[in-house]
Amino acid sequence: MPTISDVAKLTGLSKTTISRVINNHQYVSEEKRALVLKAMQELGYTPNPAARRLRGQSTTTIGVIVPRIVNPFFSYLVNTIETAAYEKGYQVIISQSNEDAEKELAFLQLLKTKQVDGIIMTAIENEWSVIEPFLAYGPIMLCNEYITNANVPIVRLNQQKGAYIGVKHLIDRGHHKIAYCTGGLFAEDGKDKDRNHGFQKALKEADIAVNTKWIFLNQYSIEDGKKVMNQIMAMDERPTAIFTGSDEIAAGMMIEAKKHGLKIPEDMAIIGFDDQPIAEMLEPQLTTIRQPVEKMGELAVAILVDMLDDTSLKVQEHELPIELVIRKTT
Amino acid sequence: MPTISDVAKLTGLSKTTISRVINNHQYVSEEKRALVLKAMQELGYTPNPAARRLRGQSTTTIGVIVPRIVNPFFSYLVNTIETAAYEKGYQVIISQSNEDAEKELAFLQLLKTKQVDGIIMTAIENEWSVIEPFLAYGPIMLCNEYITNANVPIVRLNQQKGAYIGVKHLIDRGHHKIAYCTGGLFAEDGKDKDRNHGFQKALKEADIAVNTKWIFLNQYSIEDGKKVMNQIMAMDERPTAIFTGSDEIAAGMMIEAKKHGLKIPEDMAIIGFDDQPIAEMLEPQLTTIRQPVEKMGELAVAILVDMLDDTSLKVQEHELPIELVIRKTT
DNA sequence: CTTATATAAGAAATCGATTTCATATATAGT
DNA sequence: ACTATATATGAAATCGATTTCTTATATAAG
Known part of the structure; x- marks a missing residue:
């Protein structure tokens, strides 16, 4: 795997300049920028996410907890979340809580250890007082299930x-x-x-x-x-x-x-x-x-990503419409 | 978040010793070990995975590609994979290929950039010649879908x-x-x-x-x-x-x-x-x-984790039984 | 009693990026 | 012509772990 130093060596520039190009910082001449881009291409260079994370950068990964993925409601929800996340350049880590508070807690640790930037919870197994401290490490939002006085974004249905x-x-x-x-x-x-x-x-x-x-x-x-x-x-x-x-x-x-x-x-x-x-x-x-599952998932991702981009964003709550579909069993 | 240095400071020991305790290395006195363990507990210390990854350690994360999660066959497969992975201490990153070769390729990058230790592919969109180079960065295995002459572990049905x-x-x-x-x-x-x-x-x-x-x-x-x-x-x-x-x-x-x-x-x-x-x-x-979905998923995880533990392991291929269930439509 | 080896612990290098600080040049304003 | 500012680049510190070298002591072997 080529590293940023390899790119620096090949171009004869410093790592700093390479980093500037990667992160679209200002004050890089067009000439050098092109040179760097070409070298990166040539080497097949990709920045090492572990190194970026270590510097406190984003992981471009979000975590999603569902009770169980085989429940179609949740597999549809995960589908829209994964798709929306991908479009925004995020990976998705999934965990099934299986009504197990321990497992839910284990998953929240990922936020603490910076393996995910934020978490979407579609179910809640622990007391909110147990979950709340994790907010110190990154945004958590609720999608589908909710808690009235939790001060986090919520996307839910009526x-x-x-x-x-x-x-x-x-x-x-x-x-x-x-x-x-x-x-x-x-x-x-x-x-x-x-x-x-x-x-x-x-x-x-x-x-x-x-x-x-x-x-x-x-x-x-x-x-x-x-x-x-x-x-x-x-x-x-x-x-x-x-x-x-x-x-x-x-x-x-x-x-x-x-x-x-x-x-x-x-x-x-x-x-x-x-x-x-x-x-x-x-x-x-x-x-x-x-239940408008697609909308819920998309909205949840949009809100979470917004919060990641702008940490000062205030907490939103969305209530989506719900409707009766009359068929033949009534 | 407390770091290894905080633990070192609190115990009055060096980072090296703390690391030895974390990774169960030999040559640490029982006395110091207990001291370190206590301090870690006290501080609520968890090793930073990004730092560990940077040093080339495992990510304890495996990637799974499915065509689409809303297909119950795959949501059941993901269910068993996630459950089996959790039991072995692994996280699961999921991607839906959606019959999109580009997206599959983007996912394989995670292996290259050490965001996952290994990948389970349940569908294949790209030519094998495109996928094969990624083997240099970690194990890939096939589960469900397969390719005859790919030199990777396969769990499949007849x-x-x-x-x-x-x-x-x-x-x-x-x-x-x-x-x-x-x-x-x-x-x-x-x-x-x-x-x-x-x-x-x-x-x-x-x-x-x-x-x-x-x-x-x-x-x-x-x-x-x-x-x-x-x-x-x-x-x-x-x-x-x-x-x-x-x-x-x-x-x-x-x-x-x-x-x-x-x-x-x-x-x-x-x-x-x-x-x-x-x-x-x-x-x-x-x-x-x-199709015995549970067995397939469990076996796939077991094989992948084995390969991660012992990289010299030889390639296995498993064919699971398949059976006819006669009901009322025939 | 000396030498070899096992045990125990620390200092410093390392992984691969970003960021801070410093420096050099070009341009603008007066 | 002289300072202020914008532009462009690099050296070195940093993130938090692991690993390689060292060094020091304790035990075993000859």
């Missing part, structure tokens, strides 16, 4: 509205017995809390009391959906509609409901969340709440 | 067998008019070539001539599947069965076939590839070829 319009839609279709199956066990803040509020608000407006037997929390996967549906099938009094926290839960429920001979939506209406590709592939096609 | 057993299964079900819809335009090597051979072998054994009208190459997504199905519907003479290169193509075809009122498998048998979660969610459930 989750309360999402749940509200979904449940409202079920009520409009004449349902009174509505089950609720979503993630977040004791959600005291953020996405799940807001969804809970949206759910409650819609019911309250229609004067429907919450039946706690039909509340299923901490549910995430297809398997979870199947299990819950089986629990519901075993009940004396069943709900007639289910609002779920993801298309995957909904899909699991549909598979199992069909096994039990239930007709959807006649015997059981189901509504998903996310509008993943599977929503269109299920039969019947799934009514769901669409 | 793709020929995969296509063969799939097509054979269709023939056993009595089909003679079999369409073939998969990726890879002019596959001269690797996965797609092998699949082509498997397809041809199965037909030949049953004395069935290939109908080129029913060959669709360079197809990947759900949308591609839909388009091809529409092309097939417009034909005078249609195939009665389709072998596809991914569950997604198959899913797209099923959606469109149903729109046209075709019954699956009676009017049209369809077989997928991958055994993604959607295979079970489609109606009817999709017959497909299962």
Whole structure:
């Protein structure tokens, strides 16, 4: 690997001048600049990022934490983040937190040790008080999941509205017995809390009391959906509609409901969340709440890069629109 | 951020001794070792990776290239790679090649500039002659996609067998008019070539001539599947069965076939590839070829890390089993 | 009792860039 | 013509680790 000294030697100039050319500093004559550029080309020279980082320069790398990449919502989010980052000249380091606070913490260390310039968190496992100290080492921003009084940029959706319009839609279709199956066990803040509020608000407006037997929390996967549906099938009094926290839960429920001979939506209406590709592939096609994943990812990268360029930037918060996509399961 | 000098100052020892403790070198007294460890703890000291890299140490980072992360096959692969890497103390940098040779090349630069210790390629966009020179800067290995005479470790599946057993299964079900819809335009090597051979072998054994009208190459997504199905519907003479290169193509075809009122498998048998979660969610459930993604990812990481630990290791090639999962579309 | 070897620790060089400081020349302003 | 400023370049310090040389002591061998 050629180094900056090799370029200096070949051109007969000093390392300083080479560095100036690399970093587009002023006060380099056109003549020398061309000479240096040519020599760099010739040698196939690339600046060593480790050396640049050591001097406190940027790593042009951003870190992204997702709960699990196999969840399509997050793989789509990572897709847009990676693409947007690449366009801005950044690499992406990925970690799956897997609901593991330890692993999340290990990842935040990358910021401390300057392996990443900044971090996008799409889920939060640790207490904010644990995460906050890392802000001293670089920007952290929240995308998707959020915490109300964290003084960091947030790109999020109006989750309360999402749940509200979904449940409202079920009520409009004449349902009174509505089950609720979503993630977040004791959600005291953020996405799940807001969804809970949206759910409650819609019911309250229609004067429907919450039946706690039909509340299923901490549910995430297809398997979870199947299990819950089986629990519901075993009940004396069943709900007639289910609002779920993801298309995957909904899909699991549909598979199992069909096994039990239930007709959807006649015997059981189901509504998903996310509008993943599977929503269109299920039969019947799934009514769901669409989240603008692409916009979220792009915006998150744009904000993070802005913060990296200008550290004095003030904290922004963006709330993106969310909408109901009515298909055939309601 | 405390540095090694801070630890040295606090303990009253030299940087050299601190470094020895960090790297578990011999000839450090137990007494001093304990002292250093305590001081590191106290200061919350972590070695600066940029500095270590500059000295040519490992980056404990591996790079992974996938075509696109939103393809579930690859998001599952990345999942296992990331998990396995984390267990071995490695970070993962991800890039989507998006069928873009330029982007793949940009990613390989990370090896040259020591931002990653090694790279796992799950797809190949450039000519091997373009990729090979990068081997001088660190190990590259192939996982999933492969090139016959590249002298690098390969973890792959028996793709020929995969296509063969799939097509054979269709023939056993009595089909003679079999369409073939998969990726890879002019596959001269690797996965797609092998699949082509498997397809041809199965037909030949049953004395069935290939109908080129029913060959669709360079197809990947759900949308591609839909388009091809529409092309097939417009034909005078249609195939009665389709072998596809991914569950997604198959899913797209099923959606469109149903729109046209075709019954699956009676009017049209369809077989997928991958055994993604959607295979079970489609109606009817999709017959497909299962690929052991978890094993592939784990094995790839294990081999790469082995190579990093012991650079004299000889090149290995692993072929993992592949199997037919018969469901309801055939 | 001397010499060889194992153990223990530090000083200084090194990795490859950027940055600060110093210096030299050219141009502009008065 | 003389100072002030803009332009152009280089030498050396710096970032935070590891590594190579040294040196000093302790132990073992002859």
